[in-house]
Structure formats: C-alpha cells, structure tokens
Amino acid sequence: MSSRIHSFAGYQAAYQKSVKDPEGFWDEIAQTFTWRQPWDKVLDWNFEEPRVKWFVNGKLNITENCLDRHLKTRGNKLALIWEPNDPKERFVRYTYRELHEKVCQFANVLRNNGVKKGDRVCIYMPMIPELAFSVLACARVGAVHSVIFAGFSANSMADRIKDAEASVVLTSDGLNRGAKQIPVKRVVDEALEDCPSVKKVIVVDRLGWAVKMLPGRDVYLHEELQKVEKNCEAEEMDSEDMLFILYTSGSTGKPKGVVHTCGGYMVYTDYTFRNVFQYDESDIYWCTADIGWITGHSYLLYGPLLAGATTVMFEGVPTFPDPGRFWQVIDKHSVNIFYTAPTAIRSLMAAGLDHVLSYSLDSLKVLGSVGEPINEEAWHWYHIHVGKERCPVVDTWWQTETSGIMISSLAGVTPMKPSHAGQPLPGVQPILVDQNGEEITENETEGYLCMKFPWPGIIRTTYGDHERCRLSYFSTYKNLYFTGDGARRDENGLYRIIGRVDDVINVSGHRFGTAEIENAINQNRHIVESAVVGYPHAIKGQGIYAFVICADQAPANPENLRAEVIETVVEHIGKIAKPDKIQIVSGLPKTRSGKIMRRILRKVAEGDTTNLGDTSTLLDPLVVDEIIQGAL
Structure with a gap:
C-alpha cells in the first residue's frame, strides 16, 4: 500500500x-x-x-x-x-x-x-x-x-x-x-x-x-x-x-x-x-x-x-569553487528534488544571476525550503530562476x-x-x-x-x-x-509563520513578528539580508532595530539607503512598523546551520555587550566585533 x-x-x-x-x-x-x-x-x-x-x-x-x-x-x-x-x-x-x-x-x-x-x-x-x-x-x-x-x-x-x-x-x-x-x-x-x-x-x-x-x-x-x-x-x-x-x-x-x-x-x-x-x-x-x-x-x-x-x-x-556549485551538482547528477535553506538562497541571489543561468536545471521537478520562513523576494527568485516557474516550491x-x-x-x-x-x-x-x-x-x-x-x-x-x-x-x-x-492563518486556512514568540516586537501595543518586518525590508532592491530585533523605547515600549546587509558592501550614501528602507517597510506594513535604527553590516551572527543569533543582536541593540555568551560556535565570530563597533 x-x-x-x-x-x-x-x-x-x-x-x-x-x-x-x-x-x-x-x-x-x-x-x-x-x-x-x-x-x-x-x-x-x-x-x-x-x-x-x-x-x-x-x-x-x-x-x-x-x-x-x-x-x-x-x-x-x-x-x-x-x-x-x-x-x-x-x-x-x-x-x-x-x-x-x-x-x-x-x-x-x-x-x-x-x-x-x-x-x-x-x-x-x-x-x-x-x-x-x-x-x-x-x-x-x-x-x-x-x-x-x-x-x-x-x-x-x-x-x-x-x-x-x-x-x-x-x-x-x-x-x-x-x-x-x-x-x-x-x-x-x-x-x-x-x-x-x-x-x-x-x-x-x-x-x-x-x-x-x-x-x-x-x-x-x-x-x-x-x-x-x-x-x-x-x-x-x-x-x-x-x-x-x-x-x-x-x-x-x-x-x-x-x-x-x-x-x-x-x-x-x-x-x-x-x-x-x-x-x-x-x-x-x-x-x-x-x-x-x-x-x-x-x-x-x-x-x-x-x-x-x-x-x-x-x-x-554552495559558493566553492564559485557560487554556481549547487546548480552544477544538480545538472551533474540530474537532481529532481532539491531541498535547501533560505540563507543559502539569499547568498546565491547576492552572487548574481550569471551563476544560475550557466546551468540548464532541466531535471528539477520540486524545490524545497527549510530552516526559517522564506521571504517573498527569495521565494520568487528561487521559483523563477531555479525552478523556471515550473517547479512547485514547498516551504x-x-x-x-x-x-x-x-x-x-x-x-x-x-x-x-x-x-x-x-x-x-x-x-x-x-x-x-x-x-x-x-x-x-x-x-x-x-x-x-x-x-x-x-x-x-x-x-x-x-x-x-x-x-x-x-x-x-x-x-x-x-x-x-x-x-x-x-x-497567521489566511482566509483559506494557509499558515504563515511570523517568527518565534521571543522574536515578536510589541510597538505601541501592536505585535510584529521579526520575520514579517525582515520580509518587508528584504523587498528593497539594495538589501541582501536583514535581521530585526526589539529594544527598549521610552515612548513606544519597544523600538525596532534593523541590521541590514547591502548588495553594495559600502553604499555611497548610507542615509539615503536608510530612508529607502523605511519607505519600503512603510509601503509593505505601515508606518507603525518602520525601523527606528538601521545599521549597515557586512554580515550577521549566524550558527553554522544558518540560524541568526538574535540574542546577540538584541544585546547590541540594548547597548549591553558585556555578556554575549559563547560566540565560538558562530560561522564567523569576528562579525560580532564589527557589529558592536558600528552600533548606533
């Protein structure tokens, strides 16, 4: 059977x-x-x-x-x-x-x-x-x-x-x-x-x-x-x-x-x-x-x-010897079903389309995503450029x-x-x-x-x-x-995961999942990836602090970029969700499985960097020092 x-x-x-x-x-x-x-x-x-x-x-x-x-x-x-x-x-x-x-x-x-x-x-x-x-x-x-x-x-x-x-x-x-x-x-x-x-x-x-x-x-x-x-x-x-x-x-x-x-x-x-x-x-x-x-x-x-x-x-x-490695392996072994993480998808998006377009990917029938909610921009990129709009994506x-x-x-x-x-x-x-x-x-x-x-x-x-x-x-x-x-459950009973409960930010009595705000920020064409945390705010209770990675590592005008990001969030969610602080970073503190350690980012946002705990298990522990030095 x-x-x-x-x-x-x-x-x-x-x-x-x-x-x-x-x-x-x-x-x-x-x-x-x-x-x-x-x-x-x-x-x-x-x-x-x-x-x-x-x-x-x-x-x-x-x-x-x-x-x-x-x-x-x-x-x-x-x-x-x-x-x-x-x-x-x-x-x-x-x-x-x-x-x-x-x-x-x-x-x-x-x-x-x-x-x-x-x-x-x-x-x-x-x-x-x-x-x-x-x-x-x-x-x-x-x-x-x-x-x-x-x-x-x-x-x-x-x-x-x-x-x-x-x-x-x-x-x-x-x-x-x-x-x-x-x-x-x-x-x-x-x-x-x-x-x-x-x-x-x-x-x-x-x-x-x-x-x-x-x-x-x-x-x-x-x-x-x-x-x-x-x-x-x-x-x-x-x-x-x-x-x-x-x-x-x-x-x-x-x-x-x-x-x-x-x-x-x-x-x-x-x-x-x-x-x-x-x-x-x-x-x-x-x-x-x-x-x-x-x-x-x-x-x-x-x-x-x-x-x-x-x-x-x-x-x-995924990036060795170049960012086309996943696609090369798919063609080499005629892979039909491919299951990976949004973190990998976003990093390959940032590497540009040339690496994907060099391969046929004709064998693919199903694409999968795992590990965290996949933001809309990454979903569409994955569906269009990897799945050629013919492969269902299971999130x-x-x-x-x-x-x-x-x-x-x-x-x-x-x-x-x-x-x-x-x-x-x-x-x-x-x-x-x-x-x-x-x-x-x-x-x-x-x-x-x-x-x-x-x-x-x-x-x-x-x-x-x-x-x-x-x-x-x-x-x-x-x-x-x-x-x-x-x-969140939509009108048809489809579930959308809006983040860990400890990753929920309460701004003036309104609850926002960090994933929801990140999804909006990532719609901006200059942003590759973002992480959002709450921090104490005298008027709102909690303010929103965003850490963003830009496609262009050193944007010519950071203030213009911040204004654009706010505009994107306002457009997608509303003014109440606009970030109070936006820090441009070169990387995020991630475990080797790709999970963002928001506990560390929360400490930075709160201005308390005395006890960050063990950072040795991070993919790149040095990124934490850089974030602390650039804190707003």
Whole structure:
C-alpha cells in the first residue's frame, strides 16, 4: 500500500480521516513497514506529564526498514550519491546492497569496540559517506547516536558528550570545507580532556593527515574494518527505545538534548518525505543540510532511505569553487528534488544571476525550503530562476522537536503561496491560541501556534531532564504542545509563520513578528539580508532595530539607503512598523546551520555587550566585533 497522496481531494480525505480517527490513520500507515512484533496499542498519551508512546510494544529495527527490506527489489538501485567538496575529486555511488554492507561492517566495528544496545555514541564528522554509515550502524546495534555538527568548538562538543554520557566518539582526521582544511581530530582531543565517560575514539582517515592517536583509546576505522565480516544481525528494538539525541540551543545557553524514538520517528519521516516532495521511484533527491542538524537526519538520511529513494550527500559549500556549485551538482547528477535553506538562497541571489543561468536545471521537478520562513523576494527568485516557474516550491515548517515536517504544501498537490508554509500535513492538528490559551477559530487572524494532538514524531523528552521538556513545550498552555512560534492563518486556512514568540516586537501595543518586518525590508532592491530585533523605547515600549546587509558592501550614501528602507517597510506594513535604527553590516551572527543569533543582536541593540555568551560556535565570530563597533 502506498501512503502517498495524489490530489487535493486525496489530501482533504486523508486529513479528515487523520483528525476523526488519528489512531486508525497511523495504524494503517505503520503496517507498511517491517516489524519483528506488532504493537498492542497504537497510542498512549497525555500532555501533562508529558507522556507519549506510539505503537506500544511494537518491535523493529529501523535499519531493516532503511536497508534490508529493499534488498530484494532495490538491491542494485542507487541509495547514496556522495559529491565531494572539490569538484575535481571523484564522486562515489552506493547501491542499496553496497550501503547495507558498509553499515553492517561499521556496526561490527562498533560491537568489536564494546558498543552495546543503549550506549550513547557521539559522532563528530564531516559530510563524508562514513558519517551516514556510522549513524545507521549505531541504529543497527541499538546504540543511541548523537551527531554533533563538525564545526562546533571543543567546549560545545564537551558539553554535549558530558550531557549524553557518551562512551564512544566517531570522528575523522580533518575535513574539507570550501578552500579550507580543518583539523577535526585536534578539536576532539581538546574536548575529551574533560570527558571521562569516553573510552574509545574511532577515526576515519579523510585527509591522510598524521594525527595524535592515544594508545588504548584511539583506533583507525580502516584498520578496524579489516577485522570484521560484511553481515551484522540487527538488534531488536522497542518502538519507544531511544533512536537518537540531537542537541539544540536552549534559551538558558545549556544545550537541550531532544530525544526521538525508533518506531514513531520511522513512520513519520517516511510518510512526510513521500508526501511533501511527492517522491517518485526514479527520482534523484538532494537535501543540502548537514547530518549534524535534524534536517539532515530526517530528510537526507532516514526519510529517503525508508522510502527506497536515491539521496545525494554533499561535502562542500554552495559558493566553492564559485557560487554556481549547487546548480552544477544538480545538472551533474540530474537532481529532481532539491531541498535547501533560505540563507543559502539569499547568498546565491547576492552572487548574481550569471551563476544560475550557466546551468540548464532541466531535471528539477520540486524545490524545497527549510530552516526559517522564506521571504517573498527569495521565494520568487528561487521559483523563477531555479525552478523556471515550473517547479512547485514547498516551504516547510517544522522543528528539531517535531522530527519531521508539520506544515507545508504537498508539491503540486495542495496550494502554495509565497511566504506561507501552507496547510498542516495529515495527522497534524495545529491551533492558534491567544495569550490566555483560548483557541482562535476564525481565519485571517494570528496567534500562538500550538498542537492539540500528538503525531508519531513528537519529542519524547529532553535527555536526562524530563522536567525541562515539560516546561519548554507543555507548560505554557494546558494540554497543548507549544511550538514557541507565532503564526497567521489566511482566509483559506494557509499558515504563515511570523517568527518565534521571543522574536515578536510589541510597538505601541501592536505585535510584529521579526520575520514579517525582515520580509518587508528584504523587498528593497539594495538589501541582501536583514535581521530585526526589539529594544527598549521610552515612548513606544519597544523600538525596532534593523541590521541590514547591502548588495553594495559600502553604499555611497548610507542615509539615503536608510530612508529607502523605511519607505519600503512603510509601503509593505505601515508606518507603525518602520525601523527606528538601521545599521549597515557586512554580515550577521549566524550558527553554522544558518540560524541568526538574535540574542546577540538584541544585546547590541540594548547597548549591553558585556555578556554575549559563547560566540565560538558562530560561522564567523569576528562579525560580532564589527557589529558592536558600528552600533548606533
């Protein structure tokens, strides 16, 4: 049975069924997977504790569903295409049979090095095939993987290792990123000076560098692979056993270990992947996210492999060796479905059209956007110049905590509207509430975005601190999961995300989402990207402080530019939303996943730069000093 929806009527029918009988709906979809033992009960839940269990007492191993079940019919089909950082280096392709073998070998290496069911394994590795193998190998032996993006500082890594009490770290000697080579193992060694729980470090030889190896602790993967067989029995897991911990930055500064479990995560990522992207059997699919982020977990690795798809994994960056690299890779591998972040789209817009027009992009059928709301100008640029106005754009809204896409159009099936995520997926029950938690039922209104019913991929806990999970997501509004986002619902029921609630600016009693103001500013032809924060204002309560990046790094007349930006905002939103201060900057403080750290910008806007917290995890920490010096 295919769980893919093919028409708008089909979507409406599936959605109605999922709301009327959620358990029956997910029960039917879950039956399409390979289970060692069926479940006794589809769902057991309450949002007070919170406690959520899906497919209770069902037994499975997710890798048997990603790999083994495809061997009979798709053994020779391409599973993974790896595209290296340097276009002169040869790409590598793995069939499902070959990927299965690689994962089994890696799993045997883990077992040989003492890894057993329930152990936590931290993975700090570049975007090389071994990263994909290692994640799946952990799942195969029942170990809990925690991938740490290989750009975090030693301190950030140590925090995560200690919180997870990891016994093993998987890493590499170094990594390629654009024109740079970065010593990864050296960062691991520094982190492990303060991590007594780690007993083994397994090192992939990516660059052929001589690195320091601690006898008894550190081993090379290629040497360990000589000792193992190509088959590995998968560990039987309970549906609610932990699959992985993924750390996300918390408002307190201490990272939160978001926990997802085997059964529900499997069912949800497969279902959302097939439907949002309208995946066909012969499609080549490319998600540009790093596996260190939830997008890479769900929509580079698990979702596509569960669906038996061909997934592309890219080691490099969008601008190396030039800003045409994404488009070159699309043509080279005949990519049909392309999923990337607005940050990447905007940076490629700024590089000019020539880089896009040099490539045909004829193979593309579907475009996707993820990570933040995509502003209208970037949406249209993406749709017109990359998709040639023939590819639907899916603007997906979801979170690390939701594990998979929650609100989005289904490519070519349900309505799409620039800067609107769209409608909820079947099985997802969003509501808007006011500040008292009362549901807002009418359309053409905005409120706080909550979920009133669990879906299979919902967060189960924050590792080692369940109370933090309850306080963060389930305590704000009674019996609701609170997303932390504000949203607007239009007359047709399409949702537009207007930014984090802590990114809402209250100007003279009027609430504005930062994303809404940024979207307006970015309509100005001179502006490449912007970030907006609120700051204390004697008359309005909060004033609006905008940080803007110009297409022309040093505008001839900054005051004229500021006046133009104000005019643009007034035109798009109204006078009440015009920025009080506009600072021209060369860059914004971003995490390596492209998220703007507004906490830092807020401090600058407030004139309080004494305690900015750890800036080492930023893509470019030096940009913070420049912003402080230029503060208005």
